[in-house]
Amino acid sequence: MQRRSPTRRAFLGSSALAGAAWSACQAPAPESTADTASTGTLGSPVSRYGQRSPFENATRGVRTTLTPEAASSRTPLDETYGIITPSALHFERHHAGVPEIDPANHELMIHGLVERPMAFSLEDIKRLPSVSRVHFVECSGNSGGEWSPAGAPNVSLSHGLASCSEWTGVPLRILLEEAGVRPEAGWILAEGADACLMQRSITLEKAMDDGLVAYGQNGEAIRPEQGYPLRLILPGWEGNTNVKWLRRIKVTEGPQYVKDETSKYTELMEDGTAWIFTFEMDAKSVITRPSGGHSIGSPGFVEISGLAWSGRGKIARVEVSTDGGSSWSDAELQAPVYSRAFTRFRLPWEWDGAETVLLSRCQDETGYVQPTRALLIEERGTKSAYHCNRIKGWRVAADGSVTSAEV
Amino acid sequence: MQRRSPTRRAFLGSSALAGAAWSACQAPAPESTADTASTGTLGSPVSRYGQRSPFENATRGVRTTLTPEAASSRTPLDETYGIITPSALHFERHHAGVPEIDPANHELMIHGLVERPMAFSLEDIKRLPSVSRVHFVECSGNSGGEWSPAGAPNVSLSHGLASCSEWTGVPLRILLEEAGVRPEAGWILAEGADACLMQRSITLEKAMDDGLVAYGQNGEAIRPEQGYPLRLILPGWEGNTNVKWLRRIKVTEGPQYVKDETSKYTELMEDGTAWIFTFEMDAKSVITRPSGGHSIGSPGFVEISGLAWSGRGKIARVEVSTDGGSSWSDAELQAPVYSRAFTRFRLPWEWDGAETVLLSRCQDETGYVQPTRALLIEERGTKSAYHCNRIKGWRVAADGSVTSAEV
Numbered sequence: 001m002q003r004r005s006p007t008r009r010a011f012l013g014s015s016a017l018a019g020a021a022w023s024a025c026q027a028p029a030p031e032s033t034a035d036t037a038s039t040g041t042l043g044s045p046v047s048r049y050g051q052r053s054p055f056e057n058a059t060r061g062v063r064t065t066l067t068p069e070a071a072s073s074r075t076p077l078d079e080t081y082g083i084i085t086p087s088a089l090h091f092e093r094h095h096a097g098v099p100e101i102d103p104a105n106h107e108l109m110i111h112g113l114v115e116r117p118m119a120f121s122l123e124d125i126k127r128l129p130s131v132s133r134v135h136f137v138e139c140s141g142n143s144g145g146e147w148s149p150a151g152a153p154n155v156s157l158s159h160g161l162a163s164c165s166e167w168t169g170v171p172l173r174i175l176l177e178e179a180g181v182r183p184e185a186g187w188i189l190a191e192g193a194d195a196c197l198m199q200r201s202i203t204l205e206k207a208m209d210d211g212l213v214a215y216g217q218n219g220e221a222i223r224p225e226q227g228y229p230l231r232l233i234l235p236g237w238e239g240n241t242n243v244k245w246l247r248r249i250k251v252t253e254g255p256q257y258v259k260d261e262t263s264k265y266t267e268l269m270e271d272g273t274a275w276i277f278t279f280e281m282d283a284k285s286v287i288t289r290p291s292g293g294h295s296i297g298s299p300g301f302v303e304i305s306g307l308a309w310s311g312r313g314k315i316a317r318v319e320v321s322t323d324g325g326s327s328w329s330d331a332e333l334q335a336p337v338y339s340r341a342f343t344r345f346r347l348p349w350e351w352d353g354a355e356t357v358l359l360s361r362c363q364d365e366t367g368y369v370q371p372t373r374a375l376l377i378e379e380r381g382t383k384s385a386y387h388c389n390r391i392k393g394w395r396v397a398a399d400g401s402v403t404s405a406e407v
Numbered sequence: 408m409q410r411r412s413p414t415r416r417a418f419l420g421s422s423a424l425a426g427a428a429w430s431a432c433q434a435p436a437p438e439s440t441a442d443t444a445s446t447g448t449l450g451s452p453v454s455r456y457g458q459r460s461p462f463e464n465a466t467r468g469v470r471t472t473l474t475p476e477a478a479s480s481r482t483p484l485d486e487t488y489g490i491i492t493p494s495a496l497h498f499e500r501h502h503a504g505v506p507e508i509d510p511a512n513h514e515l516m517i518h519g520l521v522e523r524p525m526a527f528s529l530e531d532i533k534r535l536p537s538v539s540r541v542h543f544v545e546c547s548g549n550s551g552g553e554w555s556p557a558g559a560p561n562v563s564l565s566h567g568l569a570s571c572s573e574w575t576g577v578p579l580r581i582l583l584e585e586a587g588v589r590p591e592a593g594w595i596l597a598e599g600a601d602a603c604l605m606q607r608s609i610t611l612e613k614a615m616d617d618g619l620v621a622y623g624q625n626g627e628a629i630r631p632e633q634g635y636p637l638r639l640i641l642p643g644w645e646g647n648t649n650v651k652w653l654r655r656i657k658v659t660e661g662p663q664y665v666k667d668e669t670s671k672y673t674e675l676m677e678d679g680t681a682w683i684f685t686f687e688m689d690a691k692s693v694i695t696r697p698s699g700g701h702s703i704g705s706p707g708f709v710e711i712s713g714l715a716w717s718g719r720g721k722i723a724r725v726e727v728s729t730d731g732g733s734s735w736s737d738a739e740l741q742a743p744v745y746s747r748a749f750t751r752f753r754l755p756w757e758w759d760g761a762e763t764v765l766l767s768r769c770q771d772e773t774g775y776v777q778p779t780r781a782l783l784i785e786e787r788g789t790k791s792a793y794h795c796n797r798i799k800g801w802r803v804a805a806d807g808s809v810t811s812a813e814v
Contacts, residue, residue, distance in 0.1 A: 040602060041602055042476040042503055042504040042602050043476060043501070043503060043504025043505040043506040043507065043601060043602060044476070044504050044505040044507070044631075045475030045476050045478065045501075045504060045505075046467070046469050046475055046478050046479060046480040046499045046501065046632075047467070047469070047480065047499075047632070048466035048467050048469055048480065049466050049467065049495045049496065050467075050494060050495040050496070050497065050499075050630050050631070050632050051495070051630075051631075052494075052627060052628065052630060052631075053507075053508075053510075053628060053630070053631050053635045053636075054507070055508075055509055055510055055511075055635075055636075056627070056628045058627065058628075059455035059456050060453070060454070060455050060456065060457075062453050062454070062455055068452030068453055069449040069450060069451070069452050071452065071453050072453060073453040073454065073455065079627075080626045080627065081537075081539065081575035081622075081623030081626055081627070082539035082573045082575045082623060082625075082626055083539065083573070083626075084491065084573050084625050084626040085626050086494075086625060086626045086627040087457060087459075087493075088456045088457040088458070088627075089456065089457070089626075089627065090457070092453045092454075092457075094450070094452075094453065096449055096450060097449040097450025097451050097452060098450040098451040098452075099450040100450065100451070100460075100461070101460075101462075102462055103460075103462055104462075123704065127704075127707075127708060127709050127710060128708070128710060129710050129753070129755055130488075130710060130712065130753065131741070132488065132489035132490065132741055132751060166489045166490070166491050168488035168489045194450060195447060195448055195449050195450060215488075216488030216489060218489075218491050218493060218625065219487045219488055219489055219490075219491040219492050219493040219496075220459060220463070220465065220486075220487065220488070220493040220495075220496065221459065221460060221463045221465075223457050223458075223459060223460070224451075224457070224458075224459075224460050225453070225454070225457050228460045228462075229460075229462075297530065297534075300534075301534060301535070302534050303534060303535060303536050303537060305537065334538070334539055336743045344539060346536070346537065348536055
């Protein structure tokens with residue numbers, strides 16, 4: 001079949017994409033069949049609640065463990081499109097399993113350093129002023145395997161503990177103002193209704209700024225694994241602080257140093273001291289397509305696509321290298337770019353069939369630039385498992401197969 | 408329990424919402440129980456593909472019919488949050504049922520007035536430059552029952568043939584440029600792979616402007632009922648032109664006047680003539696909460712929330728009346744406002760317990776204002792079933808029950 005090899009410049013002009021698909025096109029089908037072919041038989045009738053196609057098999061990555069109730073499952077980011085993560089594929093990290101909660105029997109209590117202790121039912125909360133916001137949630141242990149040179153072999157294992165949803169709920173500020181926060185208050189303790197009553201200490205400043213008590217996720221009720229019927233959403237803060245199955249908020253003077261912020265979710269430094277309350281997730285990006293485990297197929301045009309996010313605001317820039325870091329090109333960012341949300345980036349690429357390494361590097365609106373692994377180790381040492389956001393590389397072999405690259 | 412009745416002004420200031428929830432609060436729960444209560448037992452383990460809570464039962468409205476393959480199902484808009492419609496609840500309108508298509512055997516052919524007839528596999532299409540956009544799809548028969556004074560009793564029956572998704576795919580322009588459109592071309596014919604080979608004629612101008620060949624919906628593969636594996640998305644145009652299971656595009660000089668644009672989807676005028684190719688959906692809004700079938704409960708603060716959309720661009724303004732049209736207040740529009748997408752609007756309201764009628768009226772960026780039923784009939788008569796976008800009213804009775812109002 002006919003082929004063309006346009007220059008890279010030809011692809012970078014959005015209006016100059018004619019020809020880009022030549023290398024991807026197949027021989028034309030004969031019109032005769034196209035004009036007449038039909039399944040000939042009626043399909044399935046309408047239904048009350050739809051399911052995905054039986055030909056689709058994307059699943060969350062689950063590792064076999066003796067304690068599947070205190071485990072995690074990972075989003076197959078390379079099998080998602082756009083910036084919304086399907087709720088059925090949103091990553092999980094549970095400490096005592098997913099409780100089955102009847103919303104009719106669930107209340108959120110606000111007490112402690114308040115003028116008026118209160119308990120809100122779901123019905124109460126749904127009458128109040130609401131807001132919808134698109135935000136990512138990321139486990140601070142995400143990319144923990146990336147401290148090693150090559151890191152994980154695919155993007156589900158390397159970055160799959162992050163997902164992005166449209167969350168709907170009531171600003172936490174409104175509920176706290178109802179209860180009347182006392183002047184001496186400085187923090188809150190948020191508690192979930194799971195078997196371990198998972199707790200985290202959160203600054204009152206964050207709670208009042210953009211904390212959200214969410215009951216909606218991607219248009220429907222929040223999913224059980226994500227905290228049904230209520231989840232605390234703290235945009236940009238490590239996943240564990242986004243307390244699921246939210247049942248209680250105690251307003252306090254200072255942090256409580258509970259189990260999940262002392263035994264876990266702290267970063268040990270080389271000198272033996274540890275960082276604690278490292279709430280904000282640093283800017284991170286990863287190429288999701290093509291990525292580890294994929295095969296590009298034949299040389300020619302291939303769109304490079306990926307995701308970038310930052311816990312400190314909007315993604316300002318994503319650069320992509322298709323030559324192992326010798327040169328970088330600005331990727332196009334899908335608009336609108338939300339604050340503290342997945343941002344989809346894309347770069348048109350003409351693969352010449354030679355082995356190479358693909359890299360992505362993002363910068364957020366604060367000016368922070370995603371570091372190399374070497375820079376990250378220089379700052380934090382190697383004793384810390386959490387908050388790894390180093391640049392990830394994918395090696396494309398001459399046969400089109402893609403694997404993780406040492407960078 | 409204690410109550411307050413702040414003035415309406417108190418609610419309209421976003422920073423002055425303290426007290427708004429008083430009328431919704433319950434008696435405080437004793438700290439003793441709150442501090443100790445726990446399910447005590449481990450919950451469910453992590454899973455590969457999640458499901459909604461067993462306590463959630465929102466479903467698409469399905470009418471019993473002798474031909475469920477040529478029927479429709481309706482989105483329960485009052486049970487959705489934000490602007491994304493859960494894919495499982497996206498409305499359906501099929502003419503020959505939902506075909507089960509193996510993507511490995513599916514191709515999109517582009518032929519007719521082109522230089523190079525082509526057939527694209529899914530793999531081919533996924534290598535090409537992609538884009539994600541949030542758009543509504545609405546059946547032009549949506550709100551057909553609203554030609555009568557009271558209209559349908561609930562929002563699923565009155566407006567449920569409209570839904571909104573994040574669609575991902577390849578701009579149709581790119582595929583047409585690959586095939587090389589000939590100068591004499593003016594229209595295209597799009598054909599689906601369902602049993603009836605559903606077809607529609609579409610202007611080449613629209614196809615080149617913002618037509619999208621979508622393979623992604625809300626982050627995952629497009630759902631079978633929505634056209635898996637490929638659907639033509641024509642932002643703002645009547646749903647039927649957004650051809651599902653897209654298999655063929657024939658570039659033509661003029662429209663083909665096929666069955667589904669002559670026997671259906673035309674509007675009969677009073678003088679016996681008919682409008683044809685009325686592609687754009689007019690601006691429309693509806694209050695989804697509270698709406699028909701709901702019960703507000705006790706008097707006090709209630710957020711009024713709804714959806715507005717226009718086939719001609721962005722929603723510029725939504726006004727809400729809580730007194731049957733005597734006075735109107737500007738509702739807050741959830742940002743960002745997308746073009747040709749659902750826009751969520753909200754208005755804080757203190758219900759005093761008296762019977763009243765709630766109305767919403769939207770305006771799009773072209774200046775077009777959603778009409779009353781009387782105005783619509785004045786312009787179009789009563790012989791036309793399609794494209795009804797009149798203002799909808801909900802009556803709130805003294806006992807808090809909500810029904811459709813004659814307006």
